[in-house]
Amino acid sequence: MLAWQQRIKNGTIVTGKETYQADIYVEDGRIAAITTEELPGDVEEDIDAAGKYVFSGFMDTHIHSRDPGPTHKEDFTHSTRAAAAGGLTTVFEMPNTTPPVNDAEHFDSQHEHLGSQANVDFGLWGICLGHLNEEHIPDLHDKGVIGFKFFWGYAVHAETFQLMYNYKPGMENVIPPFHDGEVYKMMENVAKTGQVFAVHAENNDLIQTLTSRVEERGGSTYEDLLEGRPALAEVLTVQTGIEMAKATGVRFHVLHVSAGESVRLIRKAQQEGLPVTVETCPHFLFLSAEDFDRVGPKMKVYPPVKHKIDQDEIWRGIADGTISHVCSDHAPHTQDEKDGSLWSIPAGMCGIETLAPLMLNAVSEGRLSLQRAAQLLSENPARLFGIAPQKGTMQPGSDADFTIVDMDKEGTIDQNKLHSKSKVTAYHGFDIKGWPVQTIVRGRTVMKDGDMVSEGHGTLIQPSSTGQTVYGTS
Amino acid sequence: MLAWQQRIKNGTIVTGKETYQADIYVEDGRIAAITTEELPGDVEEDIDAAGKYVFSGFMDTHIHSRDPGPTHKEDFTHSTRAAAAGGLTTVFEMPNTTPPVNDAEHFDSQHEHLGSQANVDFGLWGICLGHLNEEHIPDLHDKGVIGFKFFWGYAVHAETFQLMYNYKPGMENVIPPFHDGEVYKMMENVAKTGQVFAVHAENNDLIQTLTSRVEERGGSTYEDLLEGRPALAEVLTVQTGIEMAKATGVRFHVLHVSAGESVRLIRKAQQEGLPVTVETCPHFLFLSAEDFDRVGPKMKVYPPVKHKIDQDEIWRGIADGTISHVCSDHAPHTQDEKDGSLWSIPAGMCGIETLAPLMLNAVSEGRLSLQRAAQLLSENPARLFGIAPQKGTMQPGSDADFTIVDMDKEGTIDQNKLHSKSKVTAYHGFDIKGWPVQTIVRGRTVMKDGDMVSEGHGTLIQPSSTGQTVYGTS
Amino acid sequence: MLAWQQRIKNGTIVTGKETYQADIYVEDGRIAAITTEELPGDVEEDIDAAGKYVFSGFMDTHIHSRDPGPTHKEDFTHSTRAAAAGGLTTVFEMPNTTPPVNDAEHFDSQHEHLGSQANVDFGLWGICLGHLNEEHIPDLHDKGVIGFKFFWGYAVHAETFQLMYNYKPGMENVIPPFHDGEVYKMMENVAKTGQVFAVHAENNDLIQTLTSRVEERGGSTYEDLLEGRPALAEVLTVQTGIEMAKATGVRFHVLHVSAGESVRLIRKAQQEGLPVTVETCPHFLFLSAEDFDRVGPKMKVYPPVKHKIDQDEIWRGIADGTISHVCSDHAPHTQDEKDGSLWSIPAGMCGIETLAPLMLNAVSEGRLSLQRAAQLLSENPARLFGIAPQKGTMQPGSDADFTIVDMDKEGTIDQNKLHSKSKVTAYHGFDIKGWPVQTIVRGRTVMKDGDMVSEGHGTLIQPSSTGQTVYGTS
Amino acid sequence: MLAWQQRIKNGTIVTGKETYQADIYVEDGRIAAITTEELPGDVEEDIDAAGKYVFSGFMDTHIHSRDPGPTHKEDFTHSTRAAAAGGLTTVFEMPNTTPPVNDAEHFDSQHEHLGSQANVDFGLWGICLGHLNEEHIPDLHDKGVIGFKFFWGYAVHAETFQLMYNYKPGMENVIPPFHDGEVYKMMENVAKTGQVFAVHAENNDLIQTLTSRVEERGGSTYEDLLEGRPALAEVLTVQTGIEMAKATGVRFHVLHVSAGESVRLIRKAQQEGLPVTVETCPHFLFLSAEDFDRVGPKMKVYPPVKHKIDQDEIWRGIADGTISHVCSDHAPHTQDEKDGSLWSIPAGMCGIETLAPLMLNAVSEGRLSLQRAAQLLSENPARLFGIAPQKGTMQPGSDADFTIVDMDKEGTIDQNKLHSKSKVTAYHGFDIKGWPVQTIVRGRTVMKDGDMVSEGHGTLIQPSSTGQTVYGTS
Ligand SMILES: [Zn+2]
Ligand SMILES: [Zn+2]
Ligand SMILES: [Zn+2]
Ligand SMILES: [Zn+2]
Ligand SMILES: [Zn+2]
Numbered sequence A, B, C, D: 001m002l003a004w005q006q007r008i009k010n011g012t013i014v015t016g017k018e019t020y021q022a023d024i025y026v027e028d029g030r031i032a033a034i035t036t037e038e039l040p041g042d043v044e045e046d047i048d049a050a051g052k053y054v055f056s057g058f059m060d061t062h063i064h065s066r067d068p069g070p071t072h073k074e075d076f077t078h079s080t081r082a083a084a085a086g087g088l089t090t091v092f093e094m095p096n097t098t099p100p101v102n103d104a105e106h107f108d109s110q111h112e113h114l115g116s117q118a119n120v121d122f123g124l125w126g127i128c129l130g131h132l133n134e135e136h137i138p139d140l141h142d143k144g145v146i147g148f149k150f151f152w153g154y155a156v157h158a159e160t161f162q163l164m165y166n167y168k169p170g171m172e173n174v175i176p177p178f179h180d181g182e183v184y185k186m187m188e189n190v191a192k193t194g195q196v197f198a199v200h201a202e203n204n205d206l207i208q209t210l211t212s213r214v215e216e217r218g219g220s221t222y223e224d225l226l227e228g229r230p231a232l233a234e235v236l237t238v239q240t241g242i243e244m245a246k247a248t249g250v251r252f253h254v255l256h257v258s259a260g261e262s263v264r265l266i267r268k269a270q271q272e273g274l275p276v277t278v279e280t281c282p283h284f285l286f287l288s289a290e291d292f293d294r295v296g297p298k299m300k301v302y303p304p305v306k307h308k309i310d311q312d313e314i315w316r317g318i319a320d321g322t323i324s325h326v327c328s329d330h331a332p333h334t335q336d337e338k339d340g341s342l343w344s345i346p347a348g349m350c351g352i353e354t355l356a357p358l359m360l361n362a363v364s365e366g367r368l369s370l371q372r373a374a375q376l377l378s379e380n381p382a383r384l385f386g387i388a389p390q391k392g393t394m395q396p397g398s399d400a401d402f403t404i405v406d407m408d409k410e411g412t413i414d415q416n417k418l419h420s421k422s423k424v425t426a427y428h429g430f431d432i433k434g435w436p437v438q439t440i441v442r443g444r445t446v447m448k449d450g451d452m453v454s455e456g457h458g459t460l461i462q463p464s465s466t467g468q469t470v471y472g473t474s
């Protein structure tokens, strides 16, 4: 006799290609059947999704939960609670923790540490630290990192391997920023794994020079910030990375793209057939420098949000498929830390819980289709990082991860109700139409109508393949 | 109590994105469930697809069954028998029949005429005859044509509306080839329907001039043929069409592309975001002028097969997604008609039954993936012409059209065994690895192991939408 | 003892590269010395050019003097008087006269006919009439035509060889417009001469169709005119010509470019190294559709003046060197003929006498440099058509053709003072700073301060080479 | 009564546009007349150039005379003797001397030091040393440097300002290589002068990394050298420079281009209208890696000579005008220094005396025209660096600098006969057709038939303008 862990009835399934009516039956945490028939058998959890859309679970490939590290800002318990609340079923944690995920041992300890807190499934990024961990790259690959992250332009503490955000030449016990030759070697090493080499792309030397100058003249406005950290800083690194990727064969992934010219360069590289991909974040889609007067210093992030003209090109990248997916770059700071002048406060904002609502609202506004939302939040990242078809795929055998969405539901983002430890967001007060109303991870509902209903269910995801270069929209 | 029309067990399902194990249950001619569980209920037809691949049914969007017309060459009974034998579940019949599909009345008569013979499902192209039928374009759209075909450069008989293949200025009762202004108006009219305006793209004036010259000097080789009918002839029409499409907004589809430069122009148009698509045929992928000495006059088609360098670019178009789908341009002639010199025999070859085997063999040779085959033969044409998700889609609710493929099966194409009336093919003797072994149309097996097991099951397919511009490979 | 025909003292010489102080000594109609020293010897005509600029004589490569033909509108005596008055030392007469310059005999008769009237030097275009004169192309080349003109899209009277501006299919004794195959053959034939194949580029079929439609709905505004004769008409012909030039190797020259997109296509062809060149006219630089309300029907020309956005791109072509030279397309009609509605009056305007003043005024406005003016009006056309270094070249041995310019002189264009028979110009009332004040042809002053001082001095110019493809600005 | 310093009779004058017969009369070191007449007056030096070509004097914009510095290798007396012997009338000395030309004082001392030895005219490059001399950039501009040179990627000794060719991090008293932010500021500063910012473009970090690796594995072949110093090193710097030039508005000049991909990037930048120019050297035109077996370590230069495929693209840049001029990068070492293994010997070769013969030989071989030679060796550099029309210009008032060339003269390059102190050249044994036979500087013959006839005649040249961006060939 059949018995089902879960059934989702009457919903409208959304994939990257189609929207259709069918019911989903779940067993053992996986999709067991997709059907237009009513199947016999007991159902443990029967969900009526009438009037709602059922997506393969959304994911966020780029979060900083500060854990272990400055957990007064955030920790993995909170960030994955926020993830679930925001309709996400999988997150990828960035590796710049304390210690960083720089070798097999730290991969294991982080696996254990986060695994005990995870409210949704998670993947781990590995970090590239040049000669400091080049021999560990194959181990990290074998352990199952989701990809390799390189913080281009940052110095590293020689003992703790922590990134030095305020490096000055001559500091003791500090490895200066890796130079281009060292980056090239990292690319060669990562190329051997077949996984992506993902970079924070900002030319730090240029930024130091221009920002010092702005500071010397007492600049303090948002335009001053951009003068010190211009689009050029991103563009220089992106084009250097593309040429090196061409030479080394590595899959080059540009994180959180912010400048229109970067999108154009990447589009051109894709048209030449190079394995270059790029993601963006909601702040580059829904904020621009022109909004600063209204939004204020809360919108300070690195790379900084640029101008409307850049935003327009990034939207073109969403429309034509240059951009593979959208993620949050969730990087919370406390209210105290974010209080202060634009110049003094740290960069980074809460984003995990608002990622999906903002993108769904864009669907409501006609800026993208339901199909494209499924691609950007679910299918594409799963394929890019090699976790499809386990994740991001609406077919029998795949994990029963679902985000159920009510496109008619309206509401306002209220930062006081966020589930992160720190709650500062530039989107406080944004009106949203289209909300995730249920988050299901491997057949278990973890969020319903905004409330957590199950904790600690998350587990580590390891890629089953090296993934594939994803672009285009069809 | 559940009861199933059909079950396909143990097979490996192939879609444009994934390959996975699941069983398919069919009821009322449609996919009722895709599942990893064994479902209870009686099964009328139980198919064991162990070790085989199950594709959403392959289709051929471009065939000439000569019916009504010169049915001594072919008729729809035979062509759709050949379709089924070759693993196809849907075909689109070209409109240059006698009478042509130029208005609602002829649409209906053709619907009835072909419907009574159809062994697989079929769609009907409508024809564009300039002022001769411009007022019927909306009717043809309403009736449900799959798209509009224009034979650029051909004259039309004023009474019978037949294409005049040997037009000379001054002929009586003949409408001379429509000039560019008239083409522009046709595009405007088709643009209003939202459907594709598909063209045979060869500049007839250039061909007349160059061919006459070759004939005058007694040219008779294949290179002579190409001198008279060069890549330039196609390129001129393609670029004119692209510019007109930009101006009129029509969705412009280039039929049977043969020249590398055409592919490049279309790729560039797509990169500019224009709604321009293109198909190719097996003869442009598997034959080239360099093969003529071996293959002989049987490979004569229009536009003619060009050089290896063109073939290479067409393969690039397959690889990067410029080309949306592959079809046969099935255009049979009798053995008698095809006997003779290169210059005297008619252009066109049998192709419907060899389309899928040739493409599957290319998968075996590593030239494309199973996923890409699913895109080119099933998903993309269904989406392009607006018959998805009814066709070309592996999901509950879609028609239960399947092509079951045995990628281990080896064999040789034997023209004597083809199911068309005329059996001349340039592929006689080609060794193939990867054959369709079962063709299922709406839950009924019509071909098994090469034999027809059900006749007359086909029915007309009408688009549910105008379709979408399809390119890219992801 | 030295004796000089002429000396030009104290002037500032302007070439395409430099501006410098030196005196010019002339003997036997040619430049004998350029020097900073005062040379001994008698001087027949001593000219003080202090404060003035001395250019190698300006030329106009594109005029229609209607002679022989409708000489009530204009004749060569008048047009070359206007040329001299406007600072021009050489003109090229278009071949669509009565009879046309279609063979050696008519070349000779036209040589004699115009030679007897010429007030400045002149070259003759040959006409391409397809099979009607293909065997005469080599003869015309040998006789010394400047290049070959093809009126793309026009019918020709079978006996008189006159262009039929109002061709309708079925007319008796009329050769229908040459189709693409015939054009291809013309290009092949002209390619053998090494000279340029220059075209009036407007797709006539498209224009007929669109204009008829506009007329049927009673359209009568300037925007209606452009709807009937859009940029697309030019673009289609330009791109067809470029592809055919690539195939035949002919030097393809686009006459009187009017659409921005045409300039972009030609720029791209040049960047690919194709022998494609393009000219424009003052009306495309100084008028736009937006001026129609102010200027009125007088600005009607074919191809029609298009929009500001086209004008901007044409100026870019001037700036970056895509455009080789500027000419007038002088095509006068009488005041009577030009009186009437936009729709009824003929296209074409007086332009020969205002060409140089308008371009010099643009120098005054900072839109181009003196060097660039020398290139556009003198050096480039001389090199393009193979009459350098005889013409368009400031060096000893070259013809002593000079245009002396006073860049400080201000005045207003007054159509009543023009020297053409017909005087209608769209520039009546334009304020000009920078006027030609003296025109010297082979050492003889033919115009001084606006007055003719010598008549009948002109003679035929025959190319000494086939010329070279000219683009770029350095 | 007229009196002339010099007359050049019966020669064929070659400019960038034309070739023509005329005589040149010189007075006070300048061209006084160009004429087809025989002028009266005494002539001090009467030169019969019958059968020979007279060019405006060739120049070499890029030489290292090691003076002051390692004058055992070369000094300015010898290098300018070699210049004269090789047909050059002007040279530009690079600023990396001891001391370098980094401020007004050193400009003056170098002016004096070189002025006393100069056998031909000379210009001085200024050096950019980041913050070490940023305040001196305006002074150097005012003093009359020809442009600014930046040795991208090199460290500088903090006291002597000498370039450190073997920099290792941690060296005392050494300024590490200027990073991208510092380069950006240098560009901003030079942009204010309007002069060119010229760079040795090789990414030093990449080279260090790759070369170390090659050395560790004992690599010693020429291919090993290129693996350690690949095209990518140049490409990365070129593209970074182009983007920075776009942002700062500086005129960016790429010195001694060696990689085909660099040429393509620069061509694209020029097509976008950016002020980017590029030079190359004979070794990139006449040698390639494929020649190493024959030529041996003598051909070692930095950037290294690359492959045939790069050479081909560099020739395309010569043909289409992407490359503005050709210079020698004369950088001699003694025979002793150049004896040894590829890996141990210094990079750099003698080139000043063979520059013109090699280019003239290329004219003889039909690889470029006489006009293009005049552009590349005379007109273009004069215009690019703002010393036209004093130099590089064949017109009255310009300096009477001439290179008289015998295109029929054949001979073989013999390194033992070179006039440099060091005589090692990769071209020893090259057969040459086309030799400079007389070098005239400001009306004085300094070389005739290979022999020096006047010493110490050279003087400093200061730009009269900031020059202009030069590309294209017309
Ligand atoms: Zn980052
Ligand atoms: Zn981040
Ligand atoms: Zn066809
Ligand atoms: Zn067909
Ligand atoms: Zn015209």
Ligand SMILES: [Zn+2]
Pocket: C062, C064, C094, C329, C331
């Ligand atoms: Zn004209």
Ligand SMILES: [Zn+2]
Pocket: D200, D255, D256, D302, D303
């Ligand atoms: Zn260098």
Ligand SMILES: [Zn+2]
Pocket: D062, D064, D094, D329, D331
């Ligand atoms: Zn150097």
